[in-house]
Amino acid sequence: MKLTLKIWRQKDARAKGSFVTYHMDNVSPEMSFLEMMDALNKKLVEEDKDPVAFDHDCREGICGSCGMYINGHPHGPVPGVTTCHLSMRYFNDGDTIWVEPWRAKPFPVIRDLIVDRSAFDKIQVAGGFISVNAGAAPEANSIPVRKKNADEAFDSAICIGCGACVAACKNASAMLFVSAKISQFALLPQGRVEAKDRVRAMVEKMDELGFGNCSNTGACEAACPKKIKLTNIARLNREYYKAY
Amino acid sequence: MIRLNSKIPDGPLARKWTSYKASVKLVNPANKKKIDIIVVGTGLSGASAASSLGELGYNVKVFCYQDSPRRAHSVAAQGGINAAKNYQNDGDSVYRLFYDMIKGGDFRAREANVYRAAEVSNQVIDHFTAIGVPFARDYGGTLDTRSFGGVQVSRTFYAKGQTGQQCLLGCYSSLNRQIKKGTVKMFPRREMLDLVVIDGRARGIITRNLVTGEIERHSAHAVVLATGGYGTIYYLSTLAVNSNASAAWKAHKKGACFANPSFVQIHPTCVPQLNEFQSKLTLMSESLRNDGRVWVPRTKGDKRPANDIPEEERDYYLERRYPAYGNLVPRDVGSRAAKERCDAGYGVGDTGLAVYLDFRDAINKQGKKAIESKYGNLFELYKTITGKDPYEEPMMIYPAGHYTMGGLWVDYELMTTIPGLYAIGESNFSDHGANRLGASSLMQAAGDGYFILPVTINNYLADQIRVPKIPTDSPEFEEAEKSARERLAKLISIKGKQTASSFHKRLGKIMWDYCGMTRNEEGLKKALVLVKELKKEFWSDLNVPGTINELNQELEKAGRVADYFELAELLITDAIERKESCGAHFREEYQTPDGEALRNDKEFAYVAVWEYAGEGKPHILHKEELKFEEVEMKERSYK
Ligand SMILES: Cc1cc2nc3c(=O)[nH]c(=O)nc-3n(C[C@H](O)[C@H](O)[C@H](O)COP(=O)(O)OP(=O)(O)OC[C@H]3O[C@@H](n4cnc5c(N)ncnc54)[C@H](O)[C@@H]3O)c2cc1C
Ligand code: SF4
Ligand code: FES
Numbered sequence: 001m002k003l004t005l006k007i008w009r010q011k012d013a014r015a016k017g018s019f020v021t022y023h024m025d026n027v028s029p030e031m032s033f034l035e036m037m038d039a040l041n042k043k044l045v046e047e048d049k050d051p052v053a054f055d056h057d058c059r060e061g062i063c064g065s066c067g068m069y070i071n072g073h074p075h076g077p078v079p080g081v082t083t084c085h086l087s088m089r090y091f092n093d094g095d096t097i098w099v100e101p102w103r104a105k106p107f108p109v110i111r112d113l114i115v116d117r118s119a120f121d122k123i124q125v126a127g128g129f130i131s132v133n134a135g136a137a138p139e140a141n142s143i144p145v146r147k148k149n150a151d152e153a154f155d156s157a158i159c160i161g162c163g164a165c166v167a168a169c170k171n172a173s174a175m176l177f178v179s180a181k182i183s184q185f186a187l188l189p190q191g192r193v194e195a196k197d198r199v200r201a202m203v204e205k206m207d208e209l210g211f212g213n214c215s216n217t218g219a220c221e222a223a224c225p226k227k228i229k230l231t232n233i234a235r236l237n238r239e240y241y242k243a244y
Numbered sequence: 245m246i247r248l249n250s251k252i253p254d255g256p257l258a259r260k261w262t263s264y265k266a267s268v269k270l271v272n273p274a275n276k277k278k279i280d281i282i283v284v285g286t287g288l289s290g291a292s293a294a295s296s297l298g299e300l301g302y303n304v305k306v307f308c309y310q311d312s313p314r315r316a317h318s319v320a321a322q323g324g325i326n327a328a329k330n331y332q333n334d335g336d337s338v339y340r341l342f343y344d345m346i347k348g349g350d351f352r353a354r355e356a357n358v359y360r361a362a363e364v365s366n367q368v369i370d371h372f373t374a375i376g377v378p379f380a381r382d383y384g385g386t387l388d389t390r391s392f393g394g395v396q397v398s399r400t401f402y403a404k405g406q407t408g409q410q411c412l413l414g415c416y417s418s419l420n421r422q423i424k425k426g427t428v429k430m431f432p433r434r435e436m437l438d439l440v441v442i443d444g445r446a447r448g449i450i451t452r453n454l455v456t457g458e459i460e461r462h463s464a465h466a467v468v469l470a471t472g473g474y475g476t477i478y479y480l481s482t483l484a485v486n487s488n489a490s491a492a493w494k495a496h497k498k499g500a501c502f503a504n505p506s507f508v509q510i511h512p513t514c515v516p517q518l519n520e521f522q523s524k525l526t527l528m529s530e531s532l533r534n535d536g537r538v539w540v541p542r543t544k545g546d547k548r549p550a551n552d553i554p555e556e557e558r559d560y561y562l563e564r565r566y567p568a569y570g571n572l573v574p575r576d577v578g579s580r581a582a583k584e585r586c587d588a589g590y591g592v593g594d595t596g597l598a599v600y601l602d603f604r605d606a607i608n609k610q611g612k613k614a615i616e617s618k619y620g621n622l623f624e625l626y627k628t629i630t631g632k633d634p635y636e637e638p639m640m641i642y643p644a645g646h647y648t649m650g651g652l653w654v655d656y657e658l659m660t661t662i663p664g665l666y667a668i669g670e671s672n673f674s675d676h677g678a679n680r681l682g683a684s685s686l687m688q689a690a691g692d693g694y695f696i697l698p699v700t701i702n703n704y705l706a707d708q709i710r711v712p713k714i715p716t717d718s719p720e721f722e723e724a725e726k727s728a729r730e731r732l733a734k735l736i737s738i739k740g741k742q743t744a745s746s747f748h749k750r751l752g753k754i755m756w757d758y759c760g761m762t763r764n765e766e767g768l769k770k771a772l773v774l775v776k777e778l779k780k781e782f783w784s785d786l787n788v789p790g791t792i793n794e795l796n797q798e799l800e801k802a803g804r805v806a807d808y809f810e811l812a813e814l815l816i817t818d819a820i821e822r823k824e825s826c827g828a829h830f831r832e833e834y835q836t837p838d839g840e841a842l843r844n845d846k847e848f849a850y851v852a853v854w855e856y857a858g859e860g861k862p863h864i865l866h867k868e869e870l871k872f873e874e875v876e877m878k879e880r881s882y883k
Contacts, residue, residue, distance in 0.1 A: 011794075012794070012795070028519050028521070030518045030519040031519055031521050031522075032523075034523065035519070035521045035522065035523055036521075038521060038523060038745070039521050041743075042743050042745065042746065044789075045743045045787055045788075045789055045798060046741060046742070046743065046787070048739075048787060048789055049789060050789050050790055051789065051797065051798060053795055053797055055311060056485065056486075057310060057315055057317070057484040057485060057486050058315075058317065058319065058320045058484040058485075059484070059485055059523055059524045059526075060320060060524070060526045060527075060625070061625070061628070062319055062320050062406070062408075062409055063310070063315040063317075063319050063320065063484060064312075064314070064315055064319075065310060065311065065315050081628055085628050085629070087628070087629075087631070089631065110455055110795065111455075111794075111795045114795070116311075117311060117312065118311070118312070118432070120312070121312050121313075121314070121420070121430075121432075124314075124416070124417070124420045125420045125423045125424050126424065128417055128420055129375070129417035129418065129420050129421040130374065130375045130376045130417065131421060132371070132374045132375050133296075133299045134292070134295070134296045134299060134371055134418075134694040134695065134698065135367075135371075135695075136374070137367070137370040137371045137373065137374035137375075138370065138374065139370060140329070140369050140370045140372075140373040140374075140387055141329075141331065141386045141387060143373060143374070144384070144385030144386060145381055145385050146381075146385055147381045147382065147383050147385065150378055150379070150380070150381040150385075151381075153376075153378040154378040154380075154403055154404065154406075154410070157378050157403075157410060157413065158406055158409065160409075161312065161314055161315075184376065184378065185376055188376050188378065190373070190374055190375070190376050191376050
């Protein structure tokens with residue numbers, strides 16, 4: 001395949017960025033999107049030009065490092081996959097592809113396609129934990145959990161912290177991300193003990209860091225590569241009202 | 245010259261850890277506040293160690309190269325985590341878990357360490373459950389388990405195919421709690437460039453801020469490396485692509501011995517390579533072998549689609565060769581059996597470098613729903629990558645580099661040969677001998693971090709309470725920073741034509757071809773020459789654009805590949821030196837008539853411990869004799 005890429009280049013947080021056009025020949029449909037980017041970078045380095053910076057690590061959809069706006073969609077046009085898992089077989093010969101970093105105020109650009117998502121960590125630091133020291137735990141089977149609850153808690157817990165939900169939201173709301181953690185713990189007896197403090201602390205931190213309000217558009221759910229459901233947000237709201 | 249002292253406590257095996265704990269030195273809470281500890285790495289081992297040390301009251305600084313500690317490579321572990329709970333009433337016990345690991349490791353691991361790992365495994369599960377890790381459960385509300393390769397009991401706890409993610413997020417949450425309390429300070433997007441040793445003790449590290457390029461100094465009373473494995477030395481592997489050996493290698497060059505570097509596990513069930521730009525090979529969890537059956541056609545070069553090949557024309561070669569364990573043989577055995585079939589011309593797919601993993605029978609027997617609930621996400625993952633649906637046709641799989649049993653040598657206290665420097669998790673060599681059993685790495689990493697290191701480190705720190713804060717302006721810090729800077733400058737100054745990745749790829753190919761699943765002396769010697777040649781080319785034709793003082797991913801890669809060249813030489817040397825086959829180390833010259841590994845206990849029942857002797861000088865080999873007091877060394881049979 002031959003492709004035209006329009007990629008956002010920005011030297012650092014203070015610099016003004018712009019789109020730069022690149023032409024790629026010989027893109028194989030079996031490549032992943034990031035492997036296609038690797039091929040571009042190889043070419044750039046061989047020409048002694050600065051390669052395009054982007055975050056990535058596991059390349060199997062689990063670490064949450066990668067994330068690009070591809071043709072206006074976070075993680076590209078295919079639902080339920082991360083950028084590293086986006087296969088080039090979804091593109092056609094001759095396509096022009098626009099590639100940008102996450103666009104959200106709480107995620108400032110660091111360079112090219114890399115953004116600063118440390119705000120997510122700060123929210124987790126505020127309350128995303130159960131306060132048990134190593135050594136203080138009771139025998140594991142002394143805490144029975146209904147299978148249904150355990151399974152549901154798991155479905156919430158698989159959020160990879162990629163930030164696509166925030167990037168997709170016109171308000172840059174982090175509700176889906178926060179609600180995933182709140183739900184996981186709200187569904188487990190171990191998590192109930194600190195439920196009220198947790199939801200207050202995490203929501204307060206989220207607001208303080210400049211994430212916007214949720215106006216129920218559902219853009220986050222549609223963009224989430226792990227299919228985290230909007231029902232988590234409903235549960236977060238219930239937990240929040242219960243906490244006051 | 246270094247003298248090895250493994251510091252194994254006296255007494256019967258089952259009492260060693262208890263009696264160690266009863267006599268180990270302690271540090272009182274007021275003194276803990278005055279002591280600084282550096283932890284490099286936020287995987288299961290690093291995050292659990294940092295949070296536990298913080299809970300104890302130490303001042304902890306933690307580092308990782310990702311943008312968040314939650315992304316450490318442990319996040320990718322799929323299948324599960326072992327513990328000797330015996331919830332299934334199937335005859336499991338601490339002793340049996342210990343025995344399975346010793347046998348699985350082909351009698352090349354240290355008894356006392358392995359026993360202790362098995363002992364703390366139950367505490368790990370208790371702790372993870374208490375902090376909200378959503379493990380799979382039965383209808384009665386209790387925890388569910390499944391079987392993994394190389395064992396005959398069901399002791400693997402799991403969270404679908406995302407056990408590593410769930411355990412890591414558990415550790416990350418403990419870490420966050422301590423960050424909030426102020427006992428732990430987190431430094432993401434930092435790469436450790438060197439270890440600082442003062443008067444023979446580990447006293448700090450040099451890091452590079454990967455965003456600004458700034459070189460920083462950090463001091464502490466003790467340093468803990470939790471930097472993971474070096475499987476990406478093969479370039480294509482199941483590891484996260486930025487995984488690297490640099491921190492361990494730098495420590496090695498400062499005096500920490502490296503043990504059994506050639507013990508590398510090749511995992512039998514990975515998605516085969518699809519294109520030449522491929523950057524990684526994705527693992528299909530071993531748990532799939534609980535229900536999937538491995539086969540190839542009985543006829544060479546049979547190109548029919550899998551579903552058109554009738555039952556009697558399929559060779560279920562694992563079930564045929566290993567009736568007792570069948571599809572659940574240990575990884576090394578499974579990988580070699582796949583290679584054997586493919587080398588003999590029975591492989592499938594375009595390249596002939598693949599075998600089938602078939603769920604047809606399991607789906608017919610248990611229903612699609614049951615299979616989906618167990619492996620749904622893995623099936624989806626397979627489909628995402630290959631575009632093929634494993635509910636409809638068998639998966640194609642092939643072995644890939646996966647786990648490094650070798651690593652920094654540590655004693656019973658997990659201390660390296662540099663006083664005050666510890667290595668935990670995959671970065672050390674200690675618990676898996678020549679082959680690791682599935683689901684025992686998460687167990688070891690979390691056990692090291694939560695329950696072992698926080699006890700043993702006190703024995704050292706108790707003597708450090710009078711040492712004031714370590715200043716960072718000493719000549720040792722100056723020197724370490726200077727040499728780190730010079731090296732970065734040197735990488736940038738080459739201004740050749742080729743990328744770091746292209747060198748990495750070529751290095752990986754040499755390692756895979758000559759020092760992978762099977763090895764022989766001639767090939768290994770050839771590999772040594774090839775690596776040296778390629779290293780020379782690297783240092784004369786590498787190109788790293790940009791500067792040191794900015795975000796520069798090419799520079800990061802180049803530094804890691806440069807270290808891999810050095811480690812590769814040691815890995816090959818170790819493989820040459822070990823003239824026997826054991827576990828994952830299969831030397832073609834040493835095999836039984838039916839192609840099984842032939843161990844040589846008389847001459848090789850030792851840990852090969854390599855000391856760095858200086859630039860350009862050959863490494864010095866030390867041998868830690870392995871004494872088996874509890875178990876009898878036997879031929880490892882899965883027939
Ligand atoms: C695909 C896959 C699946 C697996 N599945 C299982 C399984 O089901 N069960 C099981 O028991 N095991 C499994 N394993 C093995 C297991 O995941 C690992 O062995 C284990 O997680 C290693 O944990 P760790 O804490 O030692 O290191 P890692 O999790 O690898 O963490 C390394 C840390 O060190 C940091 N680091 C490294 N170098 C530097 C540096 N120079 N400067 C700063 N920071 C640095 C990294 O940022 C990272 O935080 C699997 C492995 C793979 C590859
Ligand atoms: S909720 Fe989904 S989109 Fe948002 S961070 Fe988690 S995985 Fe990413
Ligand atoms: S690189 Fe890890 S999720 Fe994409």
